[in-house]
Amino acid sequence: MDRTLRRIDKFAIWLAVAALISIMLLTCVSVTGRYFFNTPIPDDLSISEKLMVFLAFLPLAAVQASREHVFVTIFSDWLPNRAKVVLEIFGIAVGIAFFGLLAWASWIAFIEAYAVGSYTQGPLNVPHAPFKFVLFVGVVLFVVRLVVDFFSDITALISGRSQASKSEEDRVLDIELD
Template structure:
């Protein structure tokens, strides 16, 4: 069993990876995916009702474009941590598949470090933007004067969860470097 309580990493098949980190984090990530799916459904309903209303009745949902934009932020940002946990981001594996398992682990560690270097300042920036939208009471011009903070909050949550997931992956990858490919105490450095 690994130190984070996720079972033995060696029990996983060659294409299966253990999700490093506490079980509540995996639940939160899955909930983010579910909320994202719900946002897609709501977005589709809003667009359909608004288009039908404009076409047949000359009326539309007030601020439908603002609502759609905020829902798009939600449906894009919340699944980031889930995709990160599966290492499901776009990757070019043409040459890395030819490398030894040790070299692959080092490259995966490098990818996580680069991800952390990019995501950490973005998380900070979205947190600042959230605070400013909340503190200033920013809102979108329109019929409903919708506040800006809910969209900023989901964007911040998406980045924050991805940052936390990357930290757990970093710890797991460093552990893999120490354990070696077969779970033995072979060190790759």
């Protein structure tokens, strides 16, 4: 299961990287066309805006898998490890609830955009539905990763082998010492 999720996470990251490169190339070509030929790429801003969905939502599950989200630990640094783990589990449960609702809402938005056939106003008429589906997939992958982490953290807590995520300060110190 974990191996499959890691492969999916890697694929999602590669899609996000491809979107970033596409945005960069699109912007460079459009600016060059505007400057030298007075003809930018039509709907370049709209396309870049749509591709940002790939960048923002597809890597979420991979970031969660490596526990690299920003943690606010100002009030929990003084707590023992077990209490920190309980707080992390609580945070994951809140994340499951919030992003579960977001997944449901993004699915409904995708279905509506697909049914209506909505698109951007412009020369290319870029459809909304594919990008809303990417948003849905990214959020679902994140929720799946949260659920896996939730159960693995509870199992580790019950067995007594749980370890809280490192604080930002500890991560910085680890980087500086390497």
